[in-house]
Amino acid sequence: MPSAPGSTAGRSSSLRTAIAGAGMIGRVHLDAVRRSGAPVVGISASTPARAKEAAAALGVERAFDSSEAMVTSDDVDVVHICTPNDAHARLAVLALRAGKHVVCEKPLTTSADAAGTLAALAADSGRVAAVPFVYRYHPMAAEARARVLDGRAGDVRLLHGHYLQDWLSLPGDTNWRVDAVTGGPSRAFADIGSHWCDLVEWVTGHRIADLTAVTQTVPRHGADGPPPVRAAGPEAQRQAAGAGRPATEDAVQLLFRTDQGATGALTVSQISPGRKNRLWFEVDGARTSLAFDQENPESLFVGSRGENTTPLREPALLSPAAARLSTVPGGHPMGYLDCFAAFVRDVHAAIRGDGDGDGGRPAALPTFDDAARMVRLTETVLDSAAQRSWKEVS
Numbered sequence: 342m343p344s345a346p347g348s349t350a351g352r353s354s355s356l357r358t359a360i361a362g363a364g365m366i367g368r369v370h371l372d373a374v375r376r377s378g379a380p381v382v383g384i385s386a387s388t389p390a391r392a393k394e395a396a397a398a399l400g401v402e403r404a405f406d407s408s409e410a411m412v413t414s415d416d417v418d419v420v421h422i423c424t425p426n427d428a429h430a431r432l433a434v435l436a437l438r439a440g441k442h443v444v445c446e447k448p449l450t451t452s453a454d455a456a457g458t459l460a461a462l463a464a465d466s467g468r469v470a471a472v473p474f475v476y477r478y479h480p481m482a483a484e485a486r487a488r489v490l491d492g493r494a495g496d497v498r499l500l501h502g503h504y505l506q507d508w509l510s511l512p513g514d515t516n517w518r519v520d521a522v523t524g525g526p527s528r529a530f531a532d533i534g535s536h537w538c539d540l541v542e543w544v545t546g547h548r549i550a551d552l553t554a555v556t557q558t559v560p561r562h563g564a565d566g567p568p569p570v571r572a573a574g575p576e577a578q579r580q581a582a583g584a585g586r587p588a589t590e591d592a593v594q595l596l597f598r599t600d601q602g603a604t605g606a607l608t609v610s611q612i613s614p615g616r617k618n619r620l621w622f623e624v625d626g627a628r629t630s631l632a633f634d635q636e637n638p639e640s641l642f643v644g645s646r647g648e649n650t651t652p653l654r655e656p657a658l659l660s661p662a663a664a665r666l667s668t669v670p671g672g673h674p675m676g677y678l679d680c681f682a683a684f685v686r687d688v689h690a691a692i693r694g695d696g697d698g699d700g701g702r703p704a705a706l707p708t709f710d711d712a713a714r715m716v717r718l719t720e721t722v723l724d725s726a727a728q729r730s731w732k733e734v735s
């Protein structure tokens with residue numbers, strides 16, 4: 342159970358944290374945990390040797406030979422699962438059963454059934470179980486949410502936008518995510534479309550109720566052998582072994598309706614040259630429209646029939662929910678790493694039971710339930726595209 346408010350058991354400095362997976366996002370988690378003041382006491386990787394290398398490079402006390410041993414270790418209170426997708430569910434189940442608080446990367450699992458089972462296990466465990474849909478933690482995204490909730494935007498009519506990347510746009514580009522076994526049956530949507538949908542549902546309070554989707558998969562490698570690989574060592578072997586396995590979608594285009602009568606359109610792509618991490622959304626309300634661009638997160642576009650404005654992130658002028666996330670004065674740019682730090686602060690607040698929401702639960706914290714919903718949405722997208730029809734999101 343979460344520690345009682347005021348108890349020292351949940352202080353960040355006493356939450357011994359371990360990180361499974363030392364790739365790109367494992368290092369981001371490490372940075373965020375250290376910024377919270379919690380000790381990172383262990384790290385694991387795909388092999389014992391790589392765990393040792395990572396521990397030495399990152400200054401982590403202990404390299405574990407296996408993630409399984411680490412997530413069940415008596416010396417660990419909070420586990421962060423930052424491995425490729427196919428290991429998430431297995432490690433999260435082990436960690437919850439061992440009584441750990443768990444932060445698990447998205448997608449929570451590679452099937453909706455497994456996600457539902459895992460979310461139920463997390464609820465029964467009484468432990469904190471969170472998933473870093475961290476774009477919720479951009480102050481100006483929080484400002485957009487505040488302006489929808491307090492009525493300044495008016496009734497929400499349209500939701501639209503895109504999440505575009507280019508790192509898989511060349512035929513030779515590859516990664517474990519391309520392989521349907523390691524990455525799961527969806528790639529672009531599970532990897533980044535889920536972030537957009539989580540963010541826009543969070544900002545508006547609407548839920549995507551039904552949708553129709555088309556997907557596109559481009560030829561990724563020629564007939565001249567296995568795809569070129571980006572990583573070395575065991576990871577490279579694993580990627581090469583993926584050659585010839587079913588490919589996953591590079592792009593998705595989606596039309597949807599929400600439970601509150603708004604309509605929406607979304608383009609998700611990992612093959613859009615020049616677009617690095619272009620998460621952009623617009624919410625068109627009856628009074629104002631609000632647009633947020635993750636690559637330029639220090640302002641918000643507020644459109645109206647009168648004058649359009651672009652308020653800047655200046656804590657004194659923001660709504661309380663946005664000011665809370667604004668840890669440096671305006672003019673000192675904040676970004677992705679700050680979102681992760683704020684997310685981890687909320688994980689620790691949830692453990693202590695002194696978050697800013699009902700019952701001490703942090704209002705913004707994305708849970709396993711939220712992540713399981715995104716896995717269901719992902720399956721609905723793939724079903725709709727395969728069957729060329731509108732589908733309800735169950």
Ligand SMILES: NC(=O)c1ccc[n+]([C@@H]2O[C@H](COP(=O)([O-])OP(=O)(O)OC[C@H]3O[C@@H](n4cnc5c(N)ncnc54)[C@H](O)[C@@H]3O)[C@@H](O)[C@H]2O)c1
Pocket residue numbers: 361362363364365366367385386387408423424425426428446447448473474475532576
């Ligand atoms: N929330 C976000 O914004 C965000 C951003 C990027 C990635 N992610 C998610 O994080 C996860 C990892 O992505 P990444 O970009 O860091 O990938 P990556 O390839 O950079 O790193 C994954 C690491 O996990 C290691 N690994 C493989 N099997 C392992 C195991 N059993 N135990 C421990 N380590 C193991 C690999 O060797 C590799 O170093 C994915 O699920 C991805 O969807 C989330």
